[in-house]
Amino acid sequence: MIRVVLADDEAVIRAGVRMILSADPEIEVVAEAADGRALIELVRAHRPDVALVDIRMPELDGLTATAELRRVAPGTAVLIMTTFGNDAYIARALGDGAAGFLLKTGDPREFLLGVRAVAEGAAYLSPRVASRVINELTGEQLARGAAARDRTGVLTNREREVLGLVGEGLSNAEIARRLHLVEGSVKTYVSTILGRLGVRNRVQAAIIAHEAGLVDRT
Numbered sequence: 398m399i400r401v402v403l404a405d406d407e408a409v410i411r412a413g414v415r416m417i418l419s420a421d422p423e424i425e426v427v428a429e430a431a432d433g434r435a436l437i438e439l440v441r442a443h444r445p446d447v448a449l450v451d452i453r454m455p456e457l458d459g460l461t462a463t464a465e466l467r468r469v470a471p472g473t474a475v476l477i478m479t480t481f482g483n484d485a486y487i488a489r490a491l492g493d494g495a496a497g498f499l500l501k502t503g504d505p506r507e508f509l510l511g512v513r514a515v516a517e518g519a520a521y522l523s524p525r526v527a528s529r530v531i532n533e534l535t536g537e538q539l540a541r542g543a544a545a546r547d548r549t550g551v552l553t554n555r556e557r558e559v560l561g562l563v564g565e566g567l568s569n570a571e572i573a574r575r576l577h578l579v580e581g582s583v584k585t586y587v588s589t590i591l592g593r594l595g596v597r598n599r600v601q602a603a604i605i606a607h608e609a610g611l612v613d614r615t
Contacts, residue, residue: 399513428443436466446474447516449508450476450478475496476496556589559586563599564604
């Protein structure tokens with residue numbers, strides 16, 4: 398069972414997201430919060446697999462709460478709910494350790510996919526928001542693309558292949574099946590890739606994969 402704490406200051410949004418998640422019998426919303434401070438206390442109390450967090454909340458905003466959650470509950474993956482109007486905050490959330498991003502107005506199935514992905518240790522970027530996230534982070538896209546290609550130049554061909562699949566949001570198990578490897582080998586590859594790229598988590602690695610053109614966009 399994937400246990401989720403849901404945080405949004407709008408009750409109607411929480412109700413809608415809870416209804417979407419309830420469609421999956423393996424996902425359970427164990428608690429809800431209307432502000433960032435309550436979110437942190439609930440995560441401390443319940444130790445969920447995933448915290449599904451809105452960026453804009455009273456008392457303590459979602460970004461500040463994300464940074465605090467990475468400190469007090471490193472075992473809980475933080476999945477950010479955003480809108481196109483919140484793109485300017487994405488870079489900070491990535492730096493603070495968010496595991497993924499969902500668009501509130503996107504396909505409801507993305508909530509199920511996103512929660513499952515980050516619970517399994519993968520990164521998840523909503524397809525409709527991924528390009529906007531990347532643009533926000535890159536600034537001068539061509540220059541950053543060249544820099545990303547230089548960074549990934551230290552990787553072996555197999556590591557680059559694994560990185561591309563991380564960029565697609567696949568879990569270790571899914572990558573193992575795709576490449577006909579054992580899951581333990583994929584875990585070792587991912588750990589090595591993060592170290593060689595000098596990044597903290599799979600989301601940051603996924604951004605580099607996108608920037609370097611390693612993600613299949615077909």
